[in-house]
Amino acid sequence: MMICVWLVLLYTHITSANINNVSYTIRIYSNLAEIIRPLDKLPLEFADDDWNHIRSDSITLFGGNVNIKLQTITEQKKALNGTEVYIRSPISSDAAIKLIKGIIIDEANNIVKIHDESIAGQQALYITVPYNQIYYLEEPTKPKHYVNFTYTASDSNLFVSYLQSNLNWRTQYQLNLNHNESDLIAMANIRNDARSSVFIDQAELICGDINLQIHQIQYDRSFRKYRSGSESHNQQQANSMQTVFADTMSPVIVEQGKELAGLYVFSIEQPFIINGKANYLLPMFHPQVSVERFGLISKTFSTMPMHGKAQRSYRLRSDQYLSHGNCIIREHDRVVGEISLPNLAANDKYEFSIGEDANIIYKENAVLISLSTFNETESMMKDSLEKNLPLGAPITRARYIYTIHLQVKNFKTREVQIEYEQKGFHSYNTVKLVTIDNDQFIQDGSSIKSNITLQANTTENYIYTVELIR
Incomplete structure (x- = not known):
């Protein structure tokens, strides 16, 4: 027998053939899953194919005042020398x-x-x-892995926890827009990358900003390849992907999400099975959402003439927390775009654009009407006196006054809402909106903004003036 002892993580894999084993909990993250199950007899035995998905540094044993004194992992393989x-x-x-x-x-x-x-x-x-x-002349045997513990505990009910990479999940959305109605459908897409089926007695889907890495699993695989001298030992055969939807006769329900330490947890209390190389899709929450449509003209300030098209933009609000996930957008039953939604708090807003609108165009020209210079001495003296610093040489500043001429055309046969934003004054120290043609333009920090309602088949011209100092 060839025996190699090294510190690694145990892996528990339950297939549909032995679903009557003790129940256990799976906490599934975006790239890993944490297995929590009662500690059974020792040592624990695992097949090599299952072992490939294990992160070896995440093993932990917990229970009543448990104190782990020693953990050993033994890899045993029937030697082929002399065969x-x-x-x-x-x-x-x-x-x-x-x-x-x-x-x-x-x-x-x-x-x-x-x-x-x-x-x-x-x-x-x-x-x-x-x-x-x-x-x-006979099928070569693959290694088996044995996990053992030396420990003390005040309670016989102990649990073992570890991370594995074959189970992961993500949220996927369908946003359906029809006239003034908005409908957001959320689905939990759980993926099993292992070859064998996995029985899940109960689970938690956890989302948020979680920094869990799978590097240790990759390191372990490389270590075993190097030791065996053959990369084929751990290569997985390509299997066709399956997509399985929850059985409507025996529905598996994803419970309402609950906030926990800045993360969100979605519980699943019913047992279910995910086949190997398969995706399992479950309906999640169905939030109430509001969606505003508008054309967005967002541009960087330039002294050169500019022109372009407005972006097809949306502002989304939900009455429930939305976990990060891909979202397909439909308007009047047609796919019009696709975005990646971030983690979004309830009642917070998220703005996004999905492409240009050829029917809303703009032209803009910045005209320099004044240029002057001044010495920044007074402010320098005040600052130096307050900080008890020696006076330096005065700094010469330049003051630019620009008049911005903006033209917007709406070629649609209906009224549109347009949001305008002028930004990107990075080469200037200060920006100030000094005179305006009307009260539609406001200053927000270093940006100039306006909300415009444009009637069907119309062209509107706007003027505003800014003072820039560098």
Whole structure:
């Protein structure tokens, strides 16, 4: 027997064949899942295929005052050294393949001992054979992994917890817009990347800004490949993806989300099974949402003439927390765009754009009407006196006065709402809206904004003036 002992994480995998085992909880994140189950007899045994999905540094044992003194992981594999095999003869050709008997001498390096009189008479030869040219008389066994603990505890009811990478989940949305009605449908898309089915007795879907990495799993896989001398040992065969929807006769319900330490937890109390290489889709919350449509003209200030099209934009509000997820947008039953929704608090707003609107165009021209310079001495003296600093040389500033001429055209046969934003005054120290043609333009920080209602098939012209200092 070949035995390798190293610190790693246990992996518990329950298939549909043994769903009557003790119940356990799965907490599923966007890229990992945490398994929590009662600690059964020791040591625990796991197949190598299951082991590939384990993050080895996340093992933990908890319960009544548990004190772990030692944890060992043992990998055991039946040694192939001394096994009789067939290999392709070195003098074979593609037209005439010849197999000869041999004995594996060093399985890690695929060294085989052969006797072939046609090559070396009675003398034994030791050759390195590619792994795919070794033919076994019986199926080679894969390693098994055993987990054991030495511990003390005041309570016999103990639990083991660990992370694994084959289970993950994400929220996916359908936003349906028809006239003044808005309907947002949320689905939980749970993915099982393992080959075998997984039975889930109860689960929690957890979302939010969570920093869980899978690097340790990847490291463990690389370690085993290096040790075995063959990458094929851990390569997974490609399986076609399946999508499974919840059975309407026995519905699995995702409970209302609850806030926990800045995260949100969605509970599933009913048991269900996810087949290998499959996605399991469950209906989640159905929030009340409001959606405003508008054309967005958001641009960076430039002294050169500018023109462009408004963006097809939306402002979304929900009465419930929305977890991060992909969202397909439909208007009047037609797909009009796709976005990635962020984690959004209840009653907060999220603005997004999904493309240009060819029927709303704008032209803008900035005209310099005044340029002057001044020395910034008074403010420098005041600042230096307050901070008890020596006076420096005065700084010469430049003051620019620009008149902005904006023209907006609406080629639609209906009224539109347009939101205008002039930003990007990065090369200037201060920005000030000094005179305006009307009260439609306001200053918001270093940006100039306006809300415009444009009637069908009309063109409107606007003027405002800004003072820029650099």
